[in-house]
Amino acid sequence: MHIYKYIFVVFFIFFTACSVKPLKPIVVKAVDREIDYQKDIKPILDKRCVSCHSCYNSPCQLKLSSYEGLDRGVTKEEVYLGERLSSQNPTRLFIDAKNTQEWRKRGFASISKSNSAIGTNNSLMLQILEHKMKNPKSLGEYLSEEDLTCAKDLDELAEYLDDNPQKGMPYGFPPLKNSEFELIKQWLYQGAKYTPQKHTSFPNELIEFEKFFNADDAKHKMSARYIYEHLFLAHISFKSRPNEFYELVRSSTPSPEPINIIATVRPYDNPKVDKFYYRFKKIESTIVHKTHMVYDMSFDKLERFKELFIKPKWDEKAYDFGYDSEDNANPFIVFSQIPAKSRYQFLLDDREYVIRTFIRGPVCKGQIALNVIHDHFWVTFMQPEFDLSIKDNKFFKSQYKNLELPIKEGSDMALLETFTDNYNDKAVNYYINRQKLYDKVYKDGLDEQSVTGDILTVYRHFDSASVHNGALGNLPRTSWVIDFPLFERIYYALVAGFDIFGNIGHQVSIRRYMNRLRVEGESYFLNLLPKEDRENIFKSWYIDSEDDEIFYFSKNDSKKIYKKIDSKREFLESIIGKFDELNYVKANQRLSKPPKTYKTKEDYIDGFRSLISKGNRFISHVNDSHSNLAYLRVKNIPNEDDKVVSIVVNRWHDNVSFMFDEEDRLNSDKDEMNFIEGFVGSYPNLFLVVDYKDLPNFIDMLHNFDGSQKYKKRFMKYAIMRSDKDFWKHYDWFQNRFFKDNPHEAGLFDLNRYYYKAYE
Incomplete structure (x- = not known):
């Protein structure tokens, strides 16, 4: 009986495969002029394709941010394969192969090459673009980084499109304009030519x-x-x-x-x-x-x-x-x-850049590194003149072995070894020795004079993050103080020594080690607070965590004199040079309900401030890993240019001690919203467009959102979904505004994580 079942399955697969219609070569009517890549094609790719195809998280490793990436093509080899037991050879464009032939040997298939007859073209690129032109409507979920085709030839592409008729390119978004499509068609027909710039x-x-x-x-x-x-x-x-x-x-x-x-x-x-x-x-x-x-x-x-x-x-x-x-x-x-002082000052001179490399480095999709941090926290730095690693060179040199990092093992480490290696123990030993020295030298403790006071804000957006100058948002749950040895170890662990192509052991070892470094930075901050407050605050950051038993605190009290009402707030407010007027709530302030009438600018500010409190009803209904960063455009403001506000959702984690099962440690009742003027992050999950006169209705909708059809309909009035026929018009507006507001730091946004759900 089993043999008949087997035969049936084989025949079913065979006939199913045979039923897929092959893709026909696309007829191309030649034009007189030669299409120029730099002038005609690159602007289209930049506007409509690079937003998803530009880094290791590019579907099928297809990078369209340069001609070399387009020419290299696609591969089935995954970069984000956390469970691999052995590291894989890196596939860095411009580095790991020098020409097209070398990439073909590495398994990359062309998307631009055509073997069809004169008057037609059957390249993969043209086929999948035309398929979208014929099937423009987007349906269902679109997770570009996960749902991959990676077809190496027309047969595989035909089978994929047969199973997924709505998934042509641009993936999950409206198709190209006909004029754009025709230009690309002609360029591919003419041989996808490119003249390098000199x-x-x-x-x-x-x-x-x-x-x-x-x-x-x-x-x-x-x-x-x-x-x-x-x-x-x-x-x-x-x-x-x-x-x-x-x-x-x-x-x-x-x-x-x-x-x-x-x-x-x-x-x-x-x-x-x-x-x-x-x-x-x-x-x-x-x-x-x-x-x-x-x-x-x-x-x-x-x-x-x-x-x-x-x-x-x-x-x-x-x-x-x-x-x-x-x-x-x-x-x-x-x-x-x-001299350690020179090295530390080099890092401090450009601290925002260095911190940014921790979380926006080459990985592009950094959940492995980023689920080790909270969604919102502040960072400040120890003054060099107080840093004993700089002042006491003899002690510093005695700790070099304790300062070793797991990156010493390279890109391959057996998974079991990550739980038996002694790098975490060395980190603990270093901290204990460091604290003994600090207690001996600073018998009266330390105060706000020991830190620079230059605060950086870190926002985590699920598997990406952003760094900003100044104290943005409301009072954060956690804060760090970073000294020279901690600064250097985080950099070498997460940036210089991290290999995205490394095996699971390598990635887990870095994650576990970074857990220790985070605790260290938080402990340095807590040592500046009253002695009796430290343990309770620390435990409030580590609910149901193994780390709540690890206390690395000074034996000495803080040198600062506190009122002892809310020492964390008191200390941070003592070093904040400028408060975030829209989001920061001082101890003696209360958040009121939205104003009944909106007449002045202050009324609108109060309306937004009413939404930042914990337990916001809207957050609990729409917040997930795909919807925690939105860009809001407020248009038609009397006598002013349109405004852009980034809506940042800070998700509450009971703790961030564990690499897996993150969802089990979330509590949406404690999530917060921040409203930051300008652009935050690189991966917008949603665009919102609101007319100035509709702001009261918009704020009311967010404030009272209950998940009912009534409120979903109100929400959809402002939300620009992937399938919106005018999506590209809105995307272009936000992108152009970003370049206008900050041309030096701006770049193209990534749409791989744009929200896919729509309320019908």
């Missing part, structure tokens, strides 16, 4: 910086190595040409020869060449915001580098450490000869 001139500062980085003496060599390991992800902008961006790379060729990038997995890996050169490579790809981490360089910055690294007397005679040491993954040993 650049013969460079910023004035670039030559001087290359001289600095490539000087032969040991002081310059080690300084350049340190700076490079912290800037290898930077989009470097030179003052003389602020609209161009460069990346700092290691090349086997000197200037002015063409750059030949040395393809190492990590910036501290052995380049394995007799001599290499630091070079500045112009970024030709379209700038996307999620990876656009700007680092400004000028002649003043060059002088700052010299002031920090070259002019001071080093702790020992300068020497070239080399790359063949087993300690390459420990920056405290590699760079021990450079």
Whole structure:
């Protein structure tokens, strides 16, 4: 009987496969002029395709932000495969293969090549675009990063489209305009031609910086190595040409020869060449915001580098450490000869950039790294003159082994070893030794004078995050204080040493280690509060967590004198230079209900402020991992330009101690909304468009939203869903406004996580 079932299944699969209609070559009526990629095609791809196809989270690794990415094509090989037991070879565009043939050997299939007869084209790209033109309506759920086709040929694409008739490209959004589609059709028909751009001139500062980085003496060599390991992800902008961006790379060729990038997995890996050169490579790809981490360089910055690294007397005679040491993954040993004060000040000078690399680095989709932090917290930094790792070099050197990181194990670590390695124990030992020293030196404790007071705000948006200058939002649940050793370890664990292509053991080990570092930063903050408050506050951050039993607190009381009503609030308010007037609620303030009438600007502000309290009814009905960041456009404001407000949902976590089952630790009754003027984040989940005169109705809808059809209908009046026929018009408005408001820092938004649900 079983043999008949088997035969039936085989025949069913066979006949089902045979029933799929093959895709026919698309007829193309040739035009007289030659279609130019740079002038005609790239603007279309930038406006309609790059928003989903530009990083490791690009479906099928198809990167359309450059011609080289389009030419490379697609692969079935997944980058975000957290359960893999062995690391995989990286597939970094421009780095891990040098030409199309090499990418084909790596398993990438062309989307632009056509083997059809004259007068037709059967490229994968044209087929899937035309399919959308014929089936423009979007239905159902669209999770671009998860629901992948990755068809390597027309047969596979035909089968996918037969099963998913509504899933052509652009995926889940309205189709291209007919004129845009015709241009791409003609370009593909003409052979998808591209003429590389030639650049013969460079910023004035670039030559001087290359001289600095490539000087032969040991002081310059080690300084350049340190700076490079912290800037290898930077989009470097030179003052003389602020609209161009460069990346700092290691090349086997000197200037002015063409750059030949040395393809190492990590910036501290052995380049394995007799001599290499630091070079500045112009970024030709379209700038996307999620990876656009700007680092400004000028002649003043060059002088700052010299002031920090070259002019001071080093702790020992300068020497070239080399790359063949087993300690390459420990920056405290590699760079021990450079004064710790110089290294820390280098990080502090551009603290927003460095913190940004933690959470917007090359991973693009960082839930593995980001579910180790709360949705909203503030960060400040220890003043160098109070940091004992800088003041007491003997103690600091004695702790180098305790400061080792799990990145020392490389990209492969057996999963079981991650729970038996001693890196977390070393982190605990370091903290205990550090605290003993601090208690001995600062017997009266520390106060607000020991921190810089320059607050950064971190918002987590599920598996992406953003960093902002200043204290944004209401009083956060948690805060961190970061000193030099903590700053450096977080950077090397999450950025320099993290490999997105690493195996599950590598990723879990980093996640577990970062858990310890988070606790450390929070403990530094709590040590500034009254002794009797620390444990209770700490436990309130770690509900039902194993970490609520780990107390790393000072034995000494805080030096600051408190009123002891709400010490956390009191301390933070003592260092806040400017409050967030829209979202911050002081201890003596109460949030009122929305105004009955809206006449003044203050009435509208009060209306928004009424929505930020915990337990907002709207949040509990629509908040999930796909809907915690919206951009609101308020248009037709009398005598003013349209306003943009980012609506940020901060989800409450009982704790963030565990890597898995995050949903079990959420409590939507305690979620909060923040309303930030301007743009927050890189991955909008929803666009909202409200006429100024409708703001009272909009605020009332959010305030009283109960999930009923009545309120869903009111919500849909303002929400721009993926399937909206005018979606691209709204997207273009928000994108253009972003570039207008902040042209230097702006880039294209990512739409992979745009909200897919609609209330009918």
